[in-house]
Amino acid sequence: MTSAANPATGGRTGGDLAGRRVTVAGIGVSGVSAARALARLGAHVTVVDGSDGEPQRARAAELAADGAAARLGADATSTLPEGTELVVTSPGWRPDSPLFAAAEAAGAEVIGDVELAWRLRGPGAAPWLAVTGTNGKTSTVRMLAAMLDAAGLRTEAVGNIGTPLVDVVLADEAPGATPHDVLAVELSSYQLHYAPGVRAHSAAVLNLAPDHLDWHGSMAAYAAAKGRIFEGNEVACVYNVADPATEALVREADVVEGCRAVGFTLGAPAPGQLGVVEGLLVDRAFVADPRREARELAEVADLVPPAPHMVANALAAAALARAFGVAPAAVRDGLRAFRPEPHRIAHVADVGGVGFVDDSKATNPHATLASLTAYPSVVWIAGGLAKGADFDELLAASADRLRGVVLLGADRALIADALARHAPEVPVVELTRTDTGAMADAVREASGLARPGDTVLLAPACASWDMFANYGERGDLFAAAVRELAADRDDGPRAGRG
Structure with missing residues (x-):
């Protein structure tokens, strides 16, 4: 970790944009937000998108009212x-898109909507506490926002979740606005790739595991994108003690003089770290004497659910909150107020002594391993689009927990092959059905493999787009199938007694 002068001032560029010709790639939520903001700042805006369906045309018509043109198809x-x-x-949008090659040839800069938001910040704008990682970003950012809110600070969870950052920044800059005190910002590897100028107050990388390699091209490129979040940090670079790759990113970062490396661990913390001691979350970083002093922040029992990966997320969030000066009591109160988003290790029901858990958000092997290790005996529902992932490490680490496996989706054979290598004795059911009704079949098959005390876990380790609109729909259909199974089990005995 090297120190440098802080180039963090955003420097409002609204005036610089007036009259410039700007192309916005994508007419989704972030693209519409950026296009509308740019047009209102006086730029000549053209939005381009490869789709030409009814939703895209409707958005194009809305943007036309703001003075932005659109090219679709x-x-x-x-x-x-x-x-x-x-x-x-x-x-x-992938870095090798023809549009960006043309931009390079024309000498036009390519930035993302997050970078645009950063450049639109005015003097005294709310600092950013930023979070990235392969898994756990959203939960960590929402925990962080809850802690900041408990401390009485005006804040919001933004970035890769919630309101587009461009909208938040411009709202804070509006005449008469009451601006945020601080923003809790979730940043994906995609966003960081296109955000070279962002400089956070403090930032965390939760973990690093192969993901989106089809987009980035290599693990090195993916890690480099994640590592950008530490550039120019002012107070703390937060890393995962159990994941040396995250600490390596801290060591490579160019930060402001005095910025500290702060680790978090599920074990007892060393000086300069946050960790767990006898069921308590404790801080040995943001105390007067880290070698002799530890501050209690909360109890593991304050978390819902208290699964190991949720504890790790809580420690990372606490480190960022403490870096911003939040008191221990507010950390505790924020954790007590926090509830996970849907489809994140959510208990759906118990049916016949078997628990059914929806973790549809586990879209890669790393996230799925965290889910599998939270339960001693699992019937696992998995499969979908692998995104270039490998499943051997996942199966090698979790095979002893598997009672059975139900596979569905386009890349289910990749998981089946890994199971054959690492868990050949575990019964596997492969479903060839490719419509959304396959989820009900998967739940029934999993129920047949389960025994009382087991957990049927939807943690697919894959993306959902081959069969479902998104991971949310996948999880909703799982929950609906579980409820139908529960109703069927209840109806049977009643009919028999009649």
Whole structure:
């Protein structure tokens, strides 16, 4: 970790944008937000998107009212609109997109909507406490926002979740506005790739595991994108003691003089770390004498659920909150107020002595391993789009917990092959059905494999887009199937007694 002068001032560039020709890549939520803001700041805006369906046309019509043009369809993204000086991209656009090659040839800068938001910040704007990682970002950011709120600070969870950052920044800059004191910002690897100028007050990398390699091209490129979150940090770079790759990113970062490396661990913390001692979350970093002093922050029992990966997320959030000066009592109160988002290790029901848990948000092997290790005996429902992931490490670490496995989705054979190598004795049911009704079949098959005391766990280790609109729909269908199973089990005995 090297120290440098802080280039963190955003420097409002609204005036610089007036009259410039800007192309916005993508007409989704972040693209519409960026296009509308740019048009209102006086830029000549053209939005391009490869889709030309009814939703895209409706958004284009709305943007036209703000003075932004739109080009839709397959040909719209192959060439750069004439005269483009700046491209603002939505997060999911790949770096090798033809549009960006054309921008490079034309000498036009390519940035993301997060970078745009950063550049639109005025003097005295709310500092950012930023979080990234392969898994746990959303839970950690929402925990952090809850802690900041408990401390009486005006805050919001933003970035990769919630309100687009551009909208939040411009709302804070509006005449008569009551601006935020601090923002809890979730940043994905996609967003960080296109955000070279962002400089956080403090930031955390929760973990690093192979994910989105089809987009980034390599694990090294993926890690480098994540590591950008530490650049220019002012107070603390928070890393996971159990994941040396996150500490390596801290060591490589160029930060403000005096910025500290702060670790979090599920074990007893060393000086300069946060950790767990006898069921308590304790701080040995933000105390007067870290070598001799530890401050109690909360109890593990304050967390719902108190699964190990949720405890790790809580410690990371606490480290960022403490870096911003939040008192221990507010950390505790924030954790007590926090409830996970849907589809994150959510208990759906108990049916016949078997627990059914929805962790549809576990879209990669790393997230799924955290779920599997939370339960001693599991019937696992998995499969979908692998996104270039490998499942051997996951199965090697969790095979002894598997009672049975039900596989569905486009890349289920990859998981089946890994099971054959690492858990050949575990019964596996493969479903070939490819419509959304497959989830009800999966729940019934899993129920048949389970025994009282087991957990049927939907933690697919894959993306959902091959069969479902998103991981939310996948989880909703799982929960609906579980409720139907419970109703069937209740109906049977009643009918027999009649």
